Amino acid sequence: MTTDRMIGTAELEDIAIGGAILGTGGGGDPYIGKLMAQQAIRQHGPVRLIDVDSLGNDALVVPVCMMGAPTVMTEKLPQGDELVIAFRKLEALLGRRIDAVLCGEAGGINSTTPFVVAAAADRPLVDGDGMGRAYPELQMVTFTLHGVSATPMVLCDDKGNSIVLDTISNAWTERLARAATVEMGGSALLAFYPMDGATAKRAVVRGTLGLCARLGSRLRQARATHGDPVAEIADILDADVIFHGRVRDVERRTVGGFARGTADFEGVEEWADHRFRLQFQNEFLIAYRDGEPLVTTPDLITLLDAESGTPVTADSLRYGLRLKALACASTPLWRTPAGLELIGPRYFGYDLDYRPFRAGSQP
Amino acid sequence: MTTDRMIGTAELEDIAIGGAILGTGGGGDPYIGKLMAQQAIRQHGPVRLIDVDSLGNDALVVPVCMMGAPTVMTEKLPQGDELVIAFRKLEALLGRRIDAVLCGEAGGINSTTPFVVAAAADRPLVDGDGMGRAYPELQMVTFTLHGVSATPMVLCDDKGNSIVLDTISNAWTERLARAATVEMGGSALLAFYPMDGATAKRAVVRGTLGLCARLGSRLRQARATHGDPVAEIADILDADVIFHGRVRDVERRTVGGFARGTADFEGVEEWADHRFRLQFQNEFLIAYRDGEPLVTTPDLITLLDAESGTPVTADSLRYGLRLKALACASTPLWRTPAGLELIGPRYFGYDLDYRPFRAGSQP
Numbered sequence: 001m002t003t004d005r006m007i008g009t010a011e012l013e014d015i016a017i018g019g020a021i022l023g024t025g026g027g028g029d030p031y032i033g034k035l036m037a038q039q040a041i042r043q044h045g046p047v048r049l050i051d052v053d054s055l056g057n058d059a060l061v062v063p064v065c066m067m068g069a070p071t072v073m074t075e076k077l078p079q080g081d082e083l084v085i086a087f088r089k090l091e092a093l094l095g096r097r098i099d100a101v102l103c104g105e106a107g108g109i110n111s112t113t114p115f116v117v118a119a120a121a122d123r124p125l126v127d128g129d130g131m132g133r134a135y136p137e138l139q140m141v142t143f144t145l146h147g148v149s150a151t152p153m154v155l156c157d158d159k160g161n162s163i164v165l166d167t168i169s170n171a172w173t174e175r176l177a178r179a180a181t182v183e184m185g186g187s188a189l190l191a192f193y194p195m196d197g198a199t200a201k202r203a204v205v206r207g208t209l210g211l212c213a214r215l216g217s218r219l220r221q222a223r224a225t226h227g228d229p230v231a232e233i234a235d236i237l238d239a240d241v242i243f244h245g246r247v248r249d250v251e252r253r254t255v256g257g258f259a260r261g262t263a264d265f266e267g268v269e270e271w272a273d274h275r276f277r278l279q280f281q282n283e284f285l286i287a288y289r290d291g292e293p294l295v296t297t298p299d300l301i302t303l304l305d306a307e308s309g310t311p312v313t314a315d316s317l318r319y320g321l322r323l324k325a326l327a328c329a330s331t332p333l334w335r336t337p338a339g340l341e342l343i344g345p346r347y348f349g350y351d352l353d354y355r356p357f358r359a360g361s362q363p
Numbered sequence: 364m365t366t367d368r369m370i371g372t373a374e375l376e377d378i379a380i381g382g383a384i385l386g387t388g389g390g391g392d393p394y395i396g397k398l399m400a401q402q403a404i405r406q407h408g409p410v411r412l413i414d415v416d417s418l419g420n421d422a423l424v425v426p427v428c429m430m431g432a433p434t435v436m437t438e439k440l441p442q443g444d445e446l447v448i449a450f451r452k453l454e455a456l457l458g459r460r461i462d463a464v465l466c467g468e469a470g471g472i473n474s475t476t477p478f479v480v481a482a483a484a485d486r487p488l489v490d491g492d493g494m495g496r497a498y499p500e501l502q503m504v505t506f507t508l509h510g511v512s513a514t515p516m517v518l519c520d521d522k523g524n525s526i527v528l529d530t531i532s533n534a535w536t537e538r539l540a541r542a543a544t545v546e547m548g549g550s551a552l553l554a555f556y557p558m559d560g561a562t563a564k565r566a567v568v569r570g571t572l573g574l575c576a577r578l579g580s581r582l583r584q585a586r587a588t589h590g591d592p593v594a595e596i597a598d599i600l601d602a603d604v605i606f607h608g609r610v611r612d613v614e615r616r617t618v619g620g621f622a623r624g625t626a627d628f629e630g631v632e633e634w635a636d637h638r639f640r641l642q643f644q645n646e647f648l649i650a651y652r653d654g655e656p657l658v659t660t661p662d663l664i665t666l667l668d669a670e671s672g673t674p675v676t677a678d679s680l681r682y683g684l685r686l687k688a689l690a691c692a693s694t695p696l697w698r699t700p701a702g703l704e705l706i707g708p709r710y711f712g713y714d715l716d717y718r719p720f721r722a723g724s725q726p
């Protein structure tokens with residue numbers, strides 16, 4: 001059990017960087033979430049980050065997040081207020097005080113959005129999340145594997161509309177919330193998956209916000225000391241550098257609210273004469289090297305600028321960028337038959353089985 | 364003020380026929396609604412139809428209806444139970460007993476669906492509706508003209524999913540409910556526009572369920588006595604026969620949940636050598652005769668089988684059918700600038716102004 005720590009605006013800089021790394025190419029731009037969270041912290045004070053084990057078994061815990069396609073989000077700055085409104089509406093609906101906020105998705109923008117609610121509503125934030133990375137659909141959380149219903153869920157937009165969903169399955173929650181989000185202009189703010197402390201202790205991917213902070217902090221230090229940022233990140237994640245090359249071609253399209261596509265790379269230096277391909281649906285899901293599938297979802301694939309270590313999203317891939325690809329094993333919670341049914345390659349429509357990336361640990 | 368009357372399964376036969384006539388080509392198949400309502404009445408007893416003036420000013424009144432494209436509805440028989448669930452969920456949300464059920468749309472399937480709730484929940488049903496006909500969108504009700512919010516609204520599907528909407532405008536309610544309905548498979552059951560008795564007295568198009576019953580009853584009698592069914596219907600509606608001809612060509616497509624299209628006719632007998640065209644979006648909205656717009660929404664256009672007087676929907680238009688077209692003036696509530704902004708030709712994308720069909724009254 002770790003000691004509680006207070007998160008202020010400075011720590012959020014690191015967490016946002018770490019969130020972009022765990023975003024595995026998607027998850028939305030953490031920069032926007034960071035600005036929202038920093039503003040909330042300046043206004044309401046720092047956020048207490050707690051270990052999931054410090055929750056009472058009957059505590060009420062609620063994840064919050066933003067839903068939508070990153071390509072849309074960058075054009076439409078969300079207001080943090082609506083996330084707080086969603087949280088408070090769900091609290092009113094449940095008829096009791098929510099004891100702690102939870103992060104649904106530690107990768108991308110949602111690594112930082114929960115800090116908005118934690119600060120504004122003065123609740124502790126659990127150090128952990130429901131993915132250990134980023135994923136594009138609402139039911140793709142370890143909470144689903146532990147039988148937690150996504151509903152009752154409150155969904156708000158930036159115009160003042162709100163929706164309460166009560167569904168027969170988390171897949172239906174995704175379908176109905178996705179349709180509403182598209183209609184609302186491409187992004188919406190959610191409070192969902194209400195659960196008790198006992199369930200949270202089983203279902204949460206632990207320590208992922210602390211991991212984000214360490215990733216961001218080490219990256220910052222490596223730059224300051226002229227070290228090798230990519231190597232530092234690989235060390236923390238227990239990841240391998242699986243490619244080093246330049247972006248040659250990117251094909252992307254927005255389908256049903258998702259940014260889908262393929263990126264091709266040509267190798268440089270030690271990887272000259274090798275080819276590399278990524279397939280993404282918001283997040284990088286499959287990595288091929290020289291035509292062979294090398295890394296498959298749920299294992300993590302992340303792209304970093306070869307020099308600075310800055311994480312690069314699928315959105316921002318441009319011809320000629322020189323990048324290094326890292327890969328590491330996902331949380332063991334996903335590497336189960338039930339987990340793979342929810343987020344394995346076949347769920348995303350790829351005709352291949354999961355190939356566990358080398359034995360390794362990922363917090 | 365009229366006397367209350369009890370509606371049983373036999374009266375529903377007439378109301379469903381009248382509902383199809385006021386359906387102006389759309390509104391969904393009243394046959395399905397009739398079956399649902401008759402089953403509910405057999406199980407729970409007849410429904411008391413009351414005059415809106417018998418409501419106390421602070422009574423709570425709630426319209427219920429089915430939402431969706433008629434072409435989808437005929438393939439997927441809705442369960443009346445979900446309408447009762449939507450009603451009871453809204454009642455629980457409002458925190459007080461609903462005193463009376465209201466009909467949102469007297470044309471089409473929703474002329475009969477409110478009887479399901481009135482019977483099952485043992486509440487009186489107000490004789491009247493929010494359209495005096497059928498229209499394709501949720502905000503197209505006289506309630507909107509009187510400042511009533513469509514939300515809080517409960518929307519249920521036949522699978523067990525439910526949604527509560529709380530929106531900034533009735534147009535937003537339509538957008539979000541439409542997206543949900545499409546995702547739910549094409550139809551959904553709603554309870555919405557909660558209002559007090561004082562508002563209902565101002566906003567309701569009065570007596571339209573009684574009108575439906577008279578239309579169905581007179582049609583039945585005309586057939587039994589070998590009279591002229593079309594003339595009888597025209598008499599009750601104070602309508603003109605504006606065309607008599609055969610269907611020559613129908614073009615239809617389902618767009619965003621609506622059945623849109625155009626039907627062309629060639630005249631017979633007194634209308635030989637004349638042409639007739641209808642444009643519809645679920646309902647018949649514009650009638651052209653010999654290339655000139657003759658009747659425009661909100662005035663009513665309805666098609667009847669030339670011999671039997673059976674109303675014919677846009678869905679069931681087939682090459683060669685011999686039909687008569689009737690037209691009559693809409694309720695005066697719609698013939699205002701605010702009304703025309705909501706349901707005039709330009710709202711539906713037609714580049715023409717409303718042309719009031721000859722002075723006349725429609726109950």
